[in-house]
Amino acid sequence: MKIALIAHDGKKADMVHFLSQFRDILEKVDVDLVATGTTGSHIEKSGFEVDKLLSGPLGGDAQIAAMAAQKELDMVIFFRDPLDKHPHEPDVQMLMRICDVHNIPLATNPASAALMFKSL
């Protein structure tokens, strides 16, 4: 199973906190983690193994969308910051659209992500 992880700057701490709450499950289930660049660095520092792609504004969201379109992802966790502006908003919308096109579970906040992780 492959899970993509993305967090806007205002939500990176939430992503690390969220993953640490589910560390046991993530270690038990055979899960590969992939993340946008800066999110991936934060996740790595908290002790998880993760494949890091480009930073979001440089194309990382687009890379994850391409993986989703090619059915390489089982789940996308994307903690968006709705109170901030993002120069690459078109990429963000595109990623969410591609998840819907291909019926890939997408969580955009910790409450929904927790429900998805509990199903692992």
Ligand SMILES: O=C(CO)COP(=O)(O)O
């Ligand atoms: O911008 C992002 C998502 O749109 C996240 O990218 P980073 O993980 O590189 O900060």
